[in-house]
Amino acid sequence: MKVFITKRIPEIGIHLLENAGLEIFIPEHENLSQEEWLSYCKSNDVILSVGSEFKYDKDFFNECPNIKAIALYSVGFDHVDIQEANQRNIPIGNTPDVLSKATSDVAFLLMQSVARRAAYNFEKVKSGNWGDFDPLHALGQELYGKTLGIFGLGRIGFEMAKKSKVAFDMDIIYHNRHRSEEAENELGAKYVSFEELIAQSDVLSIHANFKPEQKELFNKSVFEKMKENAIFVNTARGGFHNQKDLYDALTERKIWGAGLDVTNPEPIFKEDPILGLSNVCVLPHIGSATIEARSGMAKLAAENLIAFSKREKMPTCANPEIYSRNS
Ligand SMILES: NC(=O)c1ccc[n+]([C@@H]2O[C@H](COP(=O)([O-])OP(=O)(O)OC[C@H]3O[C@@H](n4cnc5c(N)ncnc54)[C@H](O)[C@@H]3O)[C@@H](O)[C@H]2O)c1
Numbered sequence: 001m002k003v004f005i006t007k008r009i010p011e012i013g014i015h016l017l018e019n020a021g022l023e024i025f026i027p028e029h030e031n032l033s034q035e036e037w038l039s040y041c042k043s044n045d046v047i048l049s050v051g052s053e054f055k056y057d058k059d060f061f062n063e064c065p066n067i068k069a070i071a072l073y074s075v076g077f078d079h080v081d082i083q084e085a086n087q088r089n090i091p092i093g094n095t096p097d098v099l100s101k102a103t104s105d106v107a108f109l110l111m112q113s114v115a116r117r118a119a120y121n122f123e124k125v126k127s128g129n130w131g132d133f134d135p136l137h138a139l140g141q142e143l144y145g146k147t148l149g150i151f152g153l154g155r156i157g158f159e160m161a162k163k164s165k166v167a168f169d170m171d172i173i174y175h176n177r178h179r180s181e182e183a184e185n186e187l188g189a190k191y192v193s194f195e196e197l198i199a200q201s202d203v204l205s206i207h208a209n210f211k212p213e214q215k216e217l218f219n220k221s222v223f224e225k226m227k228e229n230a231i232f233v234n235t236a237r238g239g240f241h242n243q244k245d246l247y248d249a250l251t252e253r254k255i256w257g258a259g260l261d262v263t264n265p266e267p268i269f270k271e272d273p274i275l276g277l278s279n280v281c282v283l284p285h286i287g288s289a290t291i292e293a294r295s296g297m298a299k300l301a302a303e304n305l306i307a308f309s310k311r312e313k314m315p316t317c318a319n320p321e322i323y324s325r326n327s
């Protein structure tokens with residue numbers, strides 16, 4: 001079985017695949033063009049796909065009928081047409097859990113950075129403008145006892161809620177497709193409607209998995225209903241927010257600030273005016289960028305392909321329904 005790895009991953013994943021006797025191809029240079037990526041897909045059997053710039057849609061599957069399985073190096077699978085994969089019986093592996101702590105750390109970090117205006121103050125220091133001790137300037141807000149609203153309380157949302165409860169004794173409210181007994185019992189989290197979530201949150205943190213029908217759900221009409229002191233945090237997918245509307249809400253002081261690990265579009269243009277705002281902190285999609293999480297992702301992605309090569313179920317699969325259908 002020939003494995004095309006779209007970008008170098010931590011060694012643990014490569015070793016596992018090699019030890020399992022799989023033939024690996026890793027392109028010599030990074031940042032493949034679409035043409036290069038497609039031609040490598042055509043000459044291999046399975047893909048270990050890093051990042052979300054390559055889309056596995058109907059056209060892809062039509063052009064590459066040789067592809068038998070895809071192991072994503074991510075938990076998110078919004079760049080894959082799962083229905084199409086299902087129709088062709090192609091398992092799509094993903095990497096849940098191993099990155100939940102790291103990604104929720106970044107949501108927590110963004111929440112605090114914005115609340116305490118860390119990015120703005122760092123810019124001041126870098127530009128030689130340390131300034132005098134000023135009782136009235138660059139004041140942040142404390143998070144103790146405030147309300148954290150979680151949109152999408154799954155694995156990462158739960159970790160964010162837990163940290164915020166322990167660190168700041170925040171009241172947790174959440175909106176999810178289903179209720180979480182664990183969050184309600186362990187954290188005293190309260191299930192609310194979407195409208196209640198946006199109206200009551202002092203910090204609104206997005207942790208849902210993205211689907212096209214949720215495109216720009218967080219837009220002008222939502223920002224207008226949020227609290228003036230609210231902090232908007234998005235570590236899920238940039239497609240969830242309308243960035244122009246977010247910019248307007250921030251400049252018009254409809255909300256207090258925003259922390260983004262994902263942007264719309266992504267990558268963000270360096271001319272995007274949102275980058276010039278003092279109440280914003282933007283990171284370049286580094287949620288899972290820790291040694292521990294990235295190694296865990298490499299191990300899981302390799303294990304998914306090894307299981308596939310042995311005709312076994314992938315241990316972490318985004319479309320497990322194909323197995324129940326076939327059994
Ligand atoms: N910034 C990063 O580097 C990074 C890293 C990892 C994951 N992510 C993103 O985080 C997402 C969440 O990961 P996870 O492991 O917590 O996933 P998960 O499946 O455990 O949790 C997502 C939750 O969102 C809920 N949800 C989805 N749409 C909803 C809606 N419209 N209304 C209410 N609830 C909704 C689901 O029911 C689920 O409980 C991933 O899909 C990915 O896009 C980003």
Ligand SMILES: O=C(O)[C@H](O)CO
Binds near residue numbers: 287
């Ligand atoms: O979905 C994911 O896993 C991230 O966005 C990439 O680490």
